Amino acid sequence: MEYSEAKQRYIEAWGSLGSSWGVNRTMAQIHALLMIATMPLSTEDIMDELKISRGNANMNLRALLDWGLAKKVLIPGERKEFFSTDKDPMVLAAQVAKERKKRELDPIIRLLDEVSTVQGDDEQVKEFRKVTTDLKGFAKQADSVINTFIQSNSNWFFKILGKITR
Structure with a gap:
């Protein structure tokens, strides 16, 4: 070619x-x-x-x-x-992750923080609070993983990836 x-x-x-x-x-x-x-x-x-x-x-x-x-x-x-531009794939991936986190994950975590404190005791409110609290927990775990990735170096990432693919 x-x-x-x-x-x-x-x-x-x-x-x-x-x-x-x-x-x-x-x-x-x-x-x-x-x-x-x-x-x-x-x-x-x-x-x-x-x-x-x-x-x-x-x-x-x-x-x-x-x-x-x-x-x-x-x-x-x-x-x-x-x-x-930087040509290192790890730098690129970390920067994209950082920007997507800022634009997508951070706003949803803020929203879930607000709505998961809804007041009331009826079944609908209890279910709403449970679902939004669970989603907030998941989103915060994802946030932690993304932060670790952003702050990491390529050796850390490739060690983890190697363990997953075995």
């Missing part, structure tokens, strides 16, 4: 995978492009490579910066902004 075909297939696949992280396809495609780039890329480089508009590129680069999946790089003598 030629490099250009392999590159295109990789970018398309990474774009599709992005929806599993909770990001849009173009944002993931830009991330894929940054991951395989040998040098930081400008907005224009990204626009040309992915055939997208400046607005689309800028919006998705801002989102990548917000997620902590890209960073601005200053190149002496250049007026353009350049972007790069």
